[in-house]
Amino acid sequence: MRLNPQQTLAVKQTSSPLLVLAGAGSGKTAVITQKIVHLVTNCGYQANQIAAVTFTNKAAKEMKARVTKLLGDGASKGLIVSTFHNLGLNIIRREHQALGIRQNFTIFDDQDSLALMRELSKLGVDADKSELIAILNRISAWKNDLLLPEQAIAQAKDNDELISAKLYEAYQRSLKAYNAVDFDDLILIPTLLLRNHDDIRIKWHNKIRYLLVDEYQDTNTSQYELVKLLTGKLGSFTVVGDDDQSIYSWRGAQPKNLELLQHDFPNLKVVKLEQNYRSCGRILKSANVLIANNPHLFDKSLWSDKEYGEPIRILSVKEDNHEAERVVSEILARKIRSNFKFSDFAILYRGNHQSRLVERALVNKQVPYKVSGNTSFFARAEIKDVLAYLRLLVNPDDDNAFIRISNTPRREIGATTLEKLGTYANHRHISLFEAIFEVGLEEHLSGKGLRAVRKFGEIMTRASDNIKRGDPVAVLNELMAYIGYHGYLFETSSSPKAAEFRWANVTELLSWIERGIEDNANEDDPFAKTVNKICLREMLDRNNDDEEENNEVQLMTLHASKGLEFPHVYLLGMEEELLPHKSSIEEDNVEEERRLAYVGVTRAKETLAIMVAKQRARYGEMVNSVPSRFLEEMPQDDLDWEEDRLQVSDDEKRESGKSKMENLRKMLSS
DNA sequence: TTACTATCATTTTTT
DNA sequence: ATGATAGTAA
Numbered sequence: 035m036r037l038n039p040q041q042t043l044a045v046k047q048t049s050s051p052l053l054v055l056a057g058a059g060s061g062k063t064a065v066i067t068q069k070i071v072h073l074v075t076n077c078g079y080q081a082n083q084i085a086a087v088t089f090t091n092k093a094a095k096e097m098k099a100r101v102t103k104l105l106g107d108g109a110s111k112g113l114i115v116s117t118f119h120n121l122g123l124n125i126i127r128r129e130h131q132a133l134g135i136r137q138n139f140t141i142f143d144d145q146d147s148l149a150l151m152r153e154l155s156k157l158g159v160d161a162d163k164s165e166l167i168a169i170l171n172r173i174s175a176w177k178n179d180l181l182l183p184e185q186a187i188a189q190a191k192d193n194d195e196l197i198s199a200k201l202y203e204a205y206q207r208s209l210k211a212y213n214a215v216d217f218d219d220l221i222l223i224p225t226l227l228l229r230n231h232d233d234i235r236i237k238w239h240n241k242i243r244y245l246l247v248d249e250y251q252d253t254n255t256s257q258y259e260l261v262k263l264l265t266g267k268l269g270s271f272t273v274v275g276d277d278d279q280s281i282y283s284w285r286g287a288q289p290k291n292l293e294l295l296q297h298d299f300p301n302l303k304v305v306k307l308e309q310n311y312r313s314c315g316r317i318l319k320s321a322n323v324l325i326a327n328n329p330h331l332f333d334k335s336l337w338s339d340k341e342y343g344e345p346i347r348i349l350s351v352k353e354d355n356h357e358a359e360r361v362v363s364e365i366l367a368r369k370i371r372s373n374f375k376f377s378d379f380a381i382l383y384r385g386n387h388q389s390r391l392v393e394r395a396l397v398n399k400q401v402p403y404k405v406s407g408n409t410s411f412f413a414r415a416e417i418k419d420v421l422a423y424l425r426l427l428v429n430p431d432d433d434n435a436f437i438r439i440s441n442t443p444r445r446e447i448g449a450t451t452l453e454k455l456g457t458y459a460n461h462r463h464i465s466l467f468e469a470i471f472e473v474g475l476e477e478h479l480s481g482k483g484l485r486a487v488r489k490f491g492e493i494m495t496r497a498s499d500n501i502k503r504g505d506p507v508a509v510l511n512e513l514m515a516y517i518g519y520h521g522y523l524f525e526t527s528s529s530p531k532a533a534e535f536r537w538a539n540v541t542e543l544l545s546w547i548e549r550g551i552e553d554n555a556n557e558d559d560p561f562a563k564t565v566n567k568i569c570l571r572e573m574l575d576r577n578n579d580d581e582e583e584n585n586e587v588q589l590m591t592l593h594a595s596k597g598l599e600f601p602h603v604y605l606l607g608m609e610e611e612l613l614p615h616k617s618s619i620e621e622d623n624v625e626e627e628r629r630l631a632y633v634g635v636t637r638a639k640e641t642l643a644i645m646v647a648k649q650r651a652r653y654g655e656m657v658n659s660v661p662s663r664f665l666e667e668m669p670q671d672d673l674d675w676e677e678d679r680l681q682v683s684d685d686e687k688r689e690s691g692k693s694k695m696e697n698l699r700k701m702l703s704s
Numbered sequence: 705t706t707a708c709t710a711t712c713a714t715t716t717t718t719t
Numbered sequence: 720a721t722g723a724t725a726g727t728a729a
Contacts, residue, residue, distance in 0.1 A: 089718040119719045144717085163725090164712085217719045252718075285717065387714050390721085570719065593716045615715055630716080653714075654720035710726075 044305040045069045048077055051269030051299045057336040058636035059312030062274045066246050067100040082112025083243035087121055089252055091572045118257055122220035138562050140425045140432045141569035142216040154204050173202045177218035178254040178286040213431040221256045228263040239266050250275030254286035269299045277331050281630050293331055310336045312599050314343025317642050320668045321635040327667050328625050345674035347643045354650040358391035361604050362399050376402055380588040380600035382634050384613045389589050403587040416536045420543055427498050428562045431465040443522035451483035506561045507548045546573045592634045603638035606645045609659040631664045
């Protein structure tokens with residue numbers, strides 16, 4: 035791969051800290067990978083002295099593969115390419131003694147946090163789900179700003195905040211007791227550790243001599259602080275980012291961190307990558323003109339030497355269901371006309387719910403498609419169950435896992451028994467699992483209940499011992515058979531088919547464990563490592579990869595599309611209050627919505643079509659919709675407006691007829 | 705324990 | 720309108 039002059043500059047600049055402003059499609063991944071190669075082959079770095087951090091497992095995996103291919107297995111040995119969270123996890127694992135955390139801690143995901151918060155709130159305030167989530171979000175924001183509970187309590191501005199801060203304190207206490215950490219802790223804990231312990235900081239500083247950061251605009255305060263602590267005052271780092279693609283500020287990302295770099299490192303060098311290798315000229319120009327409406331930290335203008343390309347079509351349709359049908363018939367027509375593959379097409383939208391109508395239309399026309407951004411795998415009851423077994427095997431103090439599975443499948447540990455066990459454990463300040471075997475428990479729990487919990491304890495203890503001794507996968511299969519989980523799924527599923535599907539999910543999860551153990555065979559505790567990785571969703575992408583070959587139309591949110599590219603893109607619902615979204619208008623944050631639109635437009639390589647509906651169902655009601663301001667902000671000469679030709683098939687006539695009938699009926703009834 | 709009813713939310717969710 | 724999820728009644 036040949037690098038252009040700017041890219042070469044970015045690779046060669048190693049003597050001072052470097053910020054690479056990498057526009058969409060400008061080959062930033064090539065720069066990062068080539069730079070790692072350069073550091074190893076020309077600058078005397080060992081691979082194990084270099085770390086590259088990303089935000090997604092997928093990006094980390096891709097980058098690692100590319101570097102390994104260029105350097106070879108031997109020369110790239112020990113190179114760290116991981117997500118921020120994974121890096122944090124490794125630091126915590128190595129320094130757990132200094133942190134007072136026991137070796138086999140568990141990682142809580144959002145659902146675990148919610149379950150825990152629900153328990154905590156029962157004691158004082160009682161809050162509903164959305165309030166609990168709001169509290170958790172506030173706690174997350176505090177953690178991202180490196181604020182500890184005491185500080186949050188001290189600076190609470192109102193009673194509401196004070197309650198949240200108090201819950202934050204209780205939440206952290208519980209995590210400690212469960213020997214668990216949440217996602218934010220994976221950054222927060224290492225950052226505070228390095229900040230407060232000079233010796234440990236120096237140790238890590240010596241270990242990681244050069245740091246590269248991808249998607250730097252998405253870092254939050256604690257992540258930036260971690261970067262600073264790891265690279266020291268001299269700043270032996272390269273960060274790559276694009277303020278125009280900052281779309282996660284609502285999750286604490288601070289594009290301001292780009293600016294802060296210049297302040298914190300006066301000798302910072304800045305290199306801009308402005309040649310775009312992805313899109314046709316017209317698409318690029320439109321994107322540039324659109325994003326020019328935002329204020330900018332750094333000026334840059336993307337250019338492309340590809341051909342100018344077809345006009346951007348604006349397809350105006352009457353209703354949202356026409357929009358869906360139109361997109362699908364477009365794709366079918368163009369596929370046949372030009373011999374495209376289904377996988378050449380992407381349908382992008384603002385909100386997940388928008389996929390519904392499109393999916394219906396795709397199913398009607400029997401078009402294969404894939405909706406990505408599905409986090410549903412980990413939300414599945416059977417996955418949560420089995421994962422809870424795995425977690426409890428790794429960390430017996432994980433009360434959350436204990437509560438989930440102590441009676442799943444049913445083993446006569448009911449609510450009363452669990453409550454008594456809980457009261458006792460609480461009183462003794464020990465975990466539920468530990469409490470099972472205490473003699474003192476016998477005073478609180480009588481014959482049947484006691485026997486049931488002890489039996490459960492024995493099952494888990496035996497499995498745990500066997501795992502330490504030998505083949506974990508065999509032990510897990512035995513355990514699943516022993517507790518009769520397969521049969522349990524059949525008893526609890528609505529149909530045998532559903533049960534089989536759920537069991538297939540379980541075997542999928544177990545096969546991840548198997549692969550994970552193989553990958554970590556020479557580490558100290560391959561099983562525990564693998565369970566942690568799964569908690570960090572690290573192996574989810576591996577699964578997606580196999581399906582990438584499939585010839586399917588790609589459906590996803592604009593957020594999920596960042597970093598991807600497609601020959602032909604359909605951008606849905608380019609309307610006021612949808613893109614920009616209503617709440618963003620109200621919160622006066624249209625700029626981020628504009629960036630979102632920018633991301634969408636720059637995904638397209640060859641053609642782009644933007645859909646606008648005149649009417650759209652909102653909260654069950656048909657509401658008039660007007661074209662987005664972003665359309666006016668784009669260069670009109672490059673847009674080709676098309677009214678809906680109503681060239682509809684019989685099916686569609688019936689469909690639209692039906693909705694007309696429905697509207698009529700609604701009018702009459704109201 | 706199952707099945708019904710009430711309630712809820714339709715903005716995004718890299719970990 | 721709609722679909723999911725949580726809670727409650729039989």
